[in-house]
Amino acid sequence: MSPRDITFRLLARAARQRRQLNIAPIARAASTSASASLASSSSSSSSWQPALPSGASPAYDAALSFLSAHQEKALAKLERLRSRLDLSNPDPALLRRIDKLEVEAYANDPVVRRQFRETGGKGEMGKTINRWLAEERWKKEGGLDLLMQRVLQMNVVPDILPDVPPTAPLTMTLGTSLIEPGSFQQPSSFASPSILNSQLFHHPALPSTSSANPEALHTLLVIDPDAPDHESHSFSQRVHYLKTDIPLSVVSGEIDLFDSSLGTEVLSWEPPAPEQGTPAHRYVYLLIRQSASQSPSTSNISSRENFDLRAYLNENQLTSSDLVGINLVRAKWSLEEDGFINSVYIEHRGVEDGAPVFGKVPKAVRYGYPMSAKRQRMEEAREEVWERAVAELEGLAGEVEGLVGERDEPEKIKA
Structure with a gap:
């Protein structure tokens, strides 16, 4: 089938579904996390509304219809996997598959994405999709990159x-x-x-x-x-x-x-x-x-x-x-x-x-190595000069003290 025929078929299907198009699956809130998937899904509200009214753009309507159908299929698979889950002793591999499928079902849901942008997932991090969106944002907006750069650049590793x-x-x-x-x-x-x-x-x-x-x-x-x-x-x-x-x-x-x-x-x-x-x-x-x-x-x-x-x-x-x-x-x-x-x-x-x-x-x-012969001679000469200077200053200090003592003695009165 040619691309032209595929396009016409999509547009025709969109036209047929235009009146009965229901965005309820898209508007549905993400279910709880794989761990919280043990509980039932909850509903949520968001300020998201379709950018175009129904019928204004067949391509836009077809895109929403495709997202809705894809989500319905993913949710059906999700329910089948949950039915196989042993609630008393859950299988880690099965939990990972449930997590992955839940993200797949809601990752492109415009309602969920709008709600996350508005709230940042605050108070709802029990939902797998919110944690996935938060981790993706942290990575894509450079939070992880900046942290790793500073940790490595400032030698936290390997210090x-x-x-x-x-x-x-x-x-x-x-x-x-x-x-x-x-x-x-x-x-x-x-x-x-x-x-x-x-x-x-x-x-x-x-x-x-x-x-x-x-x-x-x-x-x-x-x-x-x-x-x-x-x-x-x-x-x-x-x-x-x-x-x-x-x-x-x-x-x-x-x-x-x-x-x-x-x-x-x-x-x-x-x-x-x-x-x-x-x-x-x-x-x-x-x-x-x-x-x-x-x-x-x-x-x-x-x-x-x-x-x-x-x-x-x-x-x-x-x-x-x-x-x-x-x-x-x-x-x-x-x-x-x-x-x-x-x-x-x-x-x-x-x-x-x-x-x-x-x-x-x-x-x-600092480095624990002996000084070179030249450096050692310089240090010895410096120490010798210092000791000589100190001795001369001590001698001068003694002479000054003697002069001060003579000046302070009272003159003898001649008889």
């Missing part, structure tokens, strides 16, 4: 992690402002922790009849890998926050992870305090899914200093693939922030003198 798999958004907000990953922030802005949200796109555990949106426990870590190490003249990791056993599911995207009612706080919030003379500090936020078989061990974390993230993951039988979300900000010392940084050292670290001031470490000390 503290061997690699970073694609993750879910871990969003930081100060007031009403969204914080861009890797941006510079004033330390005083984090006197209290920012609002931190995580939106999971996939169920952390298998759904069941009793739990359509199952939860899993997570750990939140905030690490500064640029804390100065006095002994090694290098840097070590310092923990600024640690909380375990945070229950999260796909519908927990609006929960603030710093909420005191969630999880078990092991180490309370310590504000950033980049010291004078040190480079910019990276403050890395990590959300890690805990092992279902055991709670994480924190007994070895006796202080915030000299933390080792890789050792912590190994100890708790975790890997970088268990990372759910990551974000980071940077901060550095400035004269305007000096008072706040000193107050953090005094109030949170117990250092009465405030924050230390660091200078540039000599190369010989």
Whole structure:
């Protein structure tokens, strides 16, 4: 059949269906997620209306008719798959097929898309289609690309992690402002922790009849890998926050992870305090899914200093693939922030003198190699000149003291 004949047949079918065209399947809301597909579909409303009235454009009518027919077929298949689902012990492979078919049924539904644009899926992330649309938006609008660029560009990999798999958004907000990953922030802005949200796109555990949106426990870590190490003249990791056993599911995207009612706080919030003379500090936020078989061990974390993230993951039988979300900000010392940084050292670290001031470490000390013969002769000559100058100054000081003493003695009165 020629393309011309196909076109005429489509237009003829559209004309026949024009009067009885029903966009109800298109207007129907997306059903609940594959996990929530264990429940019945719900209806929703949207401001979407067809762009053209029926009959104004046969091609437009034919397109809507095609979308409606395609959706009806997909929904019929979906119902058949759901009928095969064992609600008490669902098959993971079958759940994945249901998820995929549900997305296929509603991905091109103009009502669903309009509703998602208007609400962002807020309050309805139990639906597979909303989570799929949110993940696609995060990827296509550059959210994931920007995050991965900053994480790799700023050497979070390999400094503290061997690699970073694609993750879910871990969003930081100060007031009403969204914080861009890797941006510079004033330390005083984090006197209290920012609002931190995580939106999971996939169920952390298998759904069941009793739990359509199952939860899993997570750990939140905030690490500064640029804390100065006095002994090694290098840097070590310092923990600024640690909380375990945070229950999260796909519908927990609006929960603030710093909420005191969630999880078990092991180490309370310590504000950033980049010291004078040190480079910019990276403050890395990590959300890690805990092992279902055991709670994480924190007994070895006796202080915030000299933390080792890789050792912590190994100890708790975790890997970088268990990372759910990551974000980071940077901060550095400035004269305007000096008072706040000193107050953090005094109030949170117990250092009465405030924050230390660091200078540039000599190369010989930094890299641990001996000085060249020429450099050593120069250093010896400099030290000899310095000692001679000090001796001369001490001699001059003695002479001055003697002169002052003679001047202060009272003159003897002649008899």
